Amino acid sequence: VTGRAWVFGDDVDTDAIAPGRYMKFAIEEIAKHCLESVDPVFASGVKPGDVVVGGRNFGMGSSREQAPQALKALGVSALVAQSFAGLFYRNALNLGLAAVTCPDAGRIRAGDRVSVDPEHGRIRNETTGETLACEPIPPHLMAMVRDGGLLAHLEKRMKGS
Amino acid sequence: MLERLGAKMWDPEKVVVITDHYLPEVDDESRKILATARDWVKDAGVKRFYDGIGICHVVLPEQGHLRPGMFVVGGDSHSPTGGAFGAYMFGVGATEMLGVLVTGEIWLKVPHTIRMAWNGRFADGVSAKDVMLFLCTKFGMDGGQYQAVEFAGTAVARLPMQERMTLANMTAELGGQTGLVAPDETTRAYLESVGVRDVDTVTWQTDPGAPLLAHHTFDADGLVPQVAAPHSPANAAPAGDFTAQRIDVAYIGACTGAKIEDLRMAARVMKGRKAAAGVRLYVAPASLRDQRAAEQEGTLGILLDAGAQLLANACGICAGYGDLRFAENEVAISSTARNFKGRMGAASSQVYLGSPYTVAASAVAGRICDPREMLG
Secondary structure (H helix, E strand, C coil), X not given: CEEEEEECCCCCEHHHHCCHHHCCCCHHHHHHCCCCCCCCCHXXXXXXXXXXXXXXXXXXXXXXXXXXXXXXXXXXXXXEECCEXXXXXXXXXXXXXXXXXXXXXXXXXXXXXXXXXXXXXXXXXXCCCEEEECECCCHHHHHHHHHCCHHHHHHHHHHHC | CXXXXXXXXXXXXXXXXXXXXXXXXXXXXXXXXXXXXHHHHHHHCCCEEXXXXXXXXXXXXXXXXXXXXXXXXXXXXCHHHHHHHCCEEEEXXXXXXXXXXXXXXXXXXXXXXXXEEEECCCCCCCCHHHHHHHHHXXXXXXXXXXXEEEEECHHHHCCCHHHXXXXXXXXXXXXXXXXXCCXXXXXXXXXXXXXXXXXXXXXXXXXXXXXXXXXXXXXXXHCCCEEECCCCCCCEEEHHHHCCCECCEEEEECCCCCCHHHHHHHHHHHCCCCCCCCCEEEEECCEHHHHHHHHHHCHHHHHHHCCCEECCCCCHHHCCCCCCCECCXXXXXXXXXXXXXXXXXXXXXXXXXXXXXXXXXXXXXXXXXXXXXXXX
């Protein structure tokens, strides 16, 4: 996938990504407030295919899967971070949103066009021409992401059996 | 979703459902969410359902559903709390929980162990919350590296069960997958009191010489009460550094900060004292059982006499899902786990975290203070 990068710092928490006060509403409503306390123009400015880039421990905090779900609902095609909070990482993959750990994520600038290859663990920065090495997503999880997430993956498995 | 998959639950006998986040129901949206849960429990044949009697991490053990050696997942990030009983327990999201309900299976990367050994004795007025705020600040919010964090040492062995639960609980803030305390006689006594028989305190111990990713040793006697400044549990410093900070609200709540042990800490400070004029003091006991115990022994009476307003046995302001929230620019001190910007109220509200001792003492002083000043 190729998209424009939106760059965030370290320790972005799930309350910022999916604010608690909107949790009782549908995901489209939660998505409108996604990251508003960090970047007020993100939710209205992000375009389908764009890539969210974080620093260390992206998605720390809650188990609420509305956090990656809101990013997905806004059309975000992949997440890249120096590291992800474990629970957020699981949730993103379970919802079919690729989360790629890249120690050099800090080299990506806001607005750069980046191509993310989660399977082989590569990011190409089309703006700078740079290639960044990442940790590939393990095959059993990549298969789930390719199916569109855990639910679709289970559906396939149930029908297969 | 089970219907979409044409699947049945793998084993309803192994499923416990507890309501806490959307309580009390304040609007049609929360009523609908709770009604969906209640209907589903009935249809799915889940017998172990606890509705409105407290926060899941506290209700689960007090109803006798945990024991050492269990492998458990919970639908909330503070699920590592169960690790206090020597169970490997961690949080998952809703879709992943569906996968568990259908298959009875989950994946995990075999964790490394990070051992945090606290030796000696914690001073009077110093609690598990202080330990965790200190550790978050020392190692960062990802210091646990999504590994298994083991709390050990002679000071931890002296802690009562619910204080151990606070250690394990806030492993979530430390970024560990779970937080473990090896089961011992304290574990056995708690579990037997809630009807769990044949508690195994022998098997579930770390092997001598087991490889550790890290082994940190601390002197418990040297720890002083900690306060974490906005907007992170990793912003802690000694409570005495914040005494210039006046407060509007003091909140004693949550799985991590309003169990019976926590309420007792607050009551020890508040006995014969009152919250300062202009300070709102809220108490939301973590479970109905603990609230009743507090009532019977007089702990709750002390807090109410001090001017506390009693809130529901639910996640309340800590989760930030309900109506009660901190207003613009309000300053709060809270015994809860997280003070991320905007979580418990307006983005401009300022939330400090401290132990129940510290929150109670600050309520009395009207400004943040070191609770040891008020403990005789």
